[in-house]
Amino acid sequence: MSNYNPQEALKQYRQLGIESEISNASPHRLIQLLFEGALARLAVAQGAIERGDLAVKGEMLGKAISIVGGLRSSLDMEAGEISERLDQLYEYINLTLLEASAQNDVEKVNEAIQLLKTVKSGWDDIAPTA
Template structure:
């Protein structure tokens, strides 16, 4: 039990250090990575029938997608920012549906969408 608590503490400190040193570009990458991780964990929880954990993880993913959405500059980002905003709204709508319907295929759909956006973001030179 102590080892698990120590590991969680280490991970927390490690993430805090990464965030404090990260560029804005890297912060967005970290959010996307976190979203993909939570989606995979939610999928596992759904497969195991762990309803409470599934809901918590989907909720965290919704929060991450909202964070990505808040980071958009709609006035300067033009059509790309507008399209991303709409995509993020769609993702959150689908996440809510996945939670209510207990539908793994919807989680996979959102994961694929987020992975595609991340791929484009990763391709942007800093």
């Protein structure tokens, strides 16, 4: 049983304007795309903080927070404890990113990246076989 609601993931991706890749994506792949999108934006945000580019930092952190919110809203909360734990983790990641934005803290962004990479790695490992 999946911990994610594929309809919510699809809705989040459509809101981000990434229609082309999702049209044929499986529900599992949609979640992978959300992880990839968040991680890419966080990498750009890190560079922006290091360069002092506050506008790009704010934009990229805002988009990453939105994507993590999409991952969170995609959780099937009836699936049990794993979904509850992921919900708490995503909430923590978003709070960490808000702090990173307020404090221009690259280390907080890096913490969020590492947490997302860990969850993404687990998600990637349970990929359905074709």
